[in-house]
Amino acid sequence: MLIIAAALHCEAKPFIEYFDLKKDLSYSSFQVFRKENIVLYITGTGPMESAIVTASFLTKEPPSSDDFFLNVGICGSIRKDLPLGTVILCNKLIEQETGHTYFPDILYNHPFREGSIITSFHKQYESKAAKETSPTVTKVSDFIDGHVFADMEATALYQAGIYFLKPHQMIFIKIISDYMDVNSVNSYKNLDVSALIESNIEIITDWIENLLNNRAKNDNDFVKEEMEYLSYLFDNLKLSVTMEHELKQYLRYYKLVNGEFLSFIKHLAQDLPLPAKSKTEGKKYLDYFKKNLL
Structure with a gap:
């Protein structure tokens, strides 16, 4: 079984369409889509909501030791030399509020760039002007301390998921959507998230399907x-x-x-x-x- 978690429907849409997933109407509190051995649910944004929804889903549908959990979505980057749309496989997850660090076990060959990601309750931007424009954001230089990428769900999903899965079963793939600067504040609202993820759908799904096939071959x-x-x-x-x-x-x-x-x-x-x-x-x-x- 492949379990996919995405914060927003626009992040989930390319996977729903690629795998031809159908909505599971038995869920009313959050959206779930499925087909055969693939299920996708939408967590909502932010650490608290995403952790609650994940714990609720995995309690109702406990994963087996053969399942994989994939969190996919967009992230900010302080590396402006990396093009928007670059796929990142997260090998280190940092919780901004506590400094706690978590390490998914990456035991498989992959074609992606690896990097650490920091999770916060708020969108993260670099400039003071950006913070003045949007008072709910957090200034990147206040906490990044060398960590390259940022999102609002990864560490929360890991903390909820580790009660049901082992570290090697959890995969966190993020796609760079902005550079966390003042320009991002103005352009983010016009971002086509689905198109950004759609441009990488084949490389992600090919790798995941190969991973599932190899697991089946190894254990058959x-x-x-x-x-x-x-x-x-x-x-x-x-x-x-x-x-x-x-x-x-x-x-x-x-x-x-x-x-x-x-x-x-x-x-x-x-x-x-x-x-x-x-x-x-x-x-x-x-x-x-x-x-x-x-």
Whole structure:
């Protein structure tokens, strides 16, 4: 399943049209569109609303360990050498009000520029004149401190999503819409957001679809019962995504040689005081499994 979150309908429109999504009328508090294994919902703008809507949606439709969550939308940039419309894959999320930092696990090859993004309750502009023109904006130089991109939802979505998903399942893609200066205040109202995102729809969707296809290929050698047990085991071992992939490789090899692995790994797990108390302890248990599976 691919779960797409966009703050505004104009940001969501290119994906709704590309995937031919249909509105889900069972939702009344916010808009949801879906088709087969793709669902898109509109969060609204700002950290609080987007976090509440995301928690509400993921509570009603809990994601599995095979799902991906994609937050897509526009962002401001202080890098004026980057053209408007440049696609950014966010590798670091900063909450402006608290300074808290979050790191999505980017484990996959991709064609995008990476960068850190800072999230605020207000639109962010650089010049004093801009702030005087629009008193609700925040002056960029007050808080950017070297961080290149800015939006109003990313960190809030991460904080809500981490209760349901793992860091490698969450992807934050932003498209530069303005340079956070006085000219942006005057031109933003005339911005065609849908067209800006539409110009990048193919490169984004091709990458996401390839990601989903590769995930299916990698896991199709495990049957449903095996995947369910592995999900339980990984949660109890507190393994990182990298360590999960490592153990899966050992299990694939063991299954290739012996025909199945479920009964043996359950037997091994009986000797462990699960759940692990920490990732360090989980790493010790991983070494135990690896040693016995060889």
